[in-house]
Amino acid sequence: MTQRWPDGDTLSDPATRDRVVRAAQAGDAIALSDLLDAITPYVRRLCGPIALADAADAAQEALIVVMRRIGSLREPAALYGWVRVIAVREAVRVARGSSRAVPAELPELPAPDDPALAADVADVLDRLSPEHRAVLVLRDVDGLDETEAGAVLGVPAGTVRSRLFRARRTFRRAWLGERSTR
Amino acid sequence: MNWPIGELDEVRRLRVLHAALPGTTLAETVLPDPYDTVWPVLSDLEHGFCAYAPGITAIRVTDRDGDRMRADIRDRIGLRAAFDVVLRDGWCVMQSRLVVFGMAATPVDGGTRIGYLIGLRLPGIHRYGRLASALARPFARGVLGVARRRWLSRPRDA
Incomplete structure (x- = not known):
């Protein structure tokens, strides 16, 4: 690694x-x-x-x-x-x-350049499970790719990759939808 | 992007050091005075520390380089040993050939939390470290208890 x-x-x-x-x-x-x-x-x-x-x-x-x-x-x-x-x-x-409390259903991860992340990181993180926060930290704080992050977490790289892919779309929709109602 | 960063005060770090050193024991207490009052006294090894640490009669710093020191420590029964020392804000570790001391302080509600670590450095200590820790525990608590009583009864400026 x-x-x-x-x-x-x-x-x-x-x-x-x-x-x-x-x-x-x-x-x-x-x-x-x-x-x-x-x-x-x-x-x-x-x-x-x-x-x-x-x-x-x-x-x-x-x-x-x-x-x-x-x-x-x-x-x-x-x-x-x-x-x-x-x-x-x-x-x-x-x-x-x-x-x-841990969210019963996992929200999804934002992209590194997602404005939602810059707006309020702590709030974003609090909506994620610990495992999803770990993926985010390994990718954005430590700069690991999916293979490296998977090795740290003991899951296949494909799992990390698909989780990230599906995550971004769902998270952004939920986040932006909520912000527009404030 | 501002990621949250976990806090870890010096007393917590001393707990980590204790976990890494078989044969040591750790005691903690809270002194009812602000950190800015407590730490300058305890970190003055040659004067303040000696006044509160039972069993130690004299500490003489023989060499100093930043937060690193060499010190001669003499105890109540006249034994003397050379110690390597790391001393900085809230953190002190002292080690001789046979003994290790540690001291840490952090501000808490109502005063200053003090951690005190003591243990032996003997060959094979990892094999009987738990026993050595258990035997040393009353001693460490006793030392901290005496130090606390001395602190509470110290003369105060008007």
Whole structure:
């Protein structure tokens, strides 16, 4: 999977990243603190739009899983791809387990350039299920294509693609229809 | 486009660090004073921190580079150890060859939430970490309880 380094990544230097990850795997608390510093902003960016009001719980849970499993990361260069999978899945899990209402019938996803998205992202997201929010985040925040997003979510690329295709049309109709009645 | 970003305060981050370190234990309390009053005192390792941390009699910072430090810490029974330290707003981690400390603070309704982490760094700690954590738990709570009592009874400016 494509490795994309988050903006402001403090572990962008490969030698530094290798050293910090290896020390963290050995249980060095200072290295674990450094690792936490590096990945926390990325985990917050992923968990925020997926878990919404539960984002703090989701980010905490995702980071706990990452830090507990850091010993299983064989290749430090794969750090962010590995963190992405854990964070997105934890965010979906926490959001689904939340007592907040989830739409019984999924509305559909807007296109990246849809004016509805720019108007009120939080409102748009709140109308989607956690799984649909995850697709949207992986595509628009992380810039993944359908194949990559499918790999993160554990579903075939075709499922992601068809979901996106059908989603855009239905969502836009519902959104614009509602806005015109305000 | 403004995507919502999840919040994660420093006490939550200390919970994460605790989860990653077998053999550590974590205690939390809320001090009934604003963060801007509490953190400058606790983060002054050589003076403020020592006044509230039972068992530690002296901390001397021997080297400093930004938020990284080296410090000599002496305890009540005269033992002395060199610690690597990361210290910045709301966050402090200290580690010697055998011991790890952590401290975090975040503003909450009614005051400042403080997290305090302590544990041993011993070979094979991952195998008996749960037992070590359970044994250390009363100690961590005791330390934080003493610190809280000292904080509440400290002299205040008129």
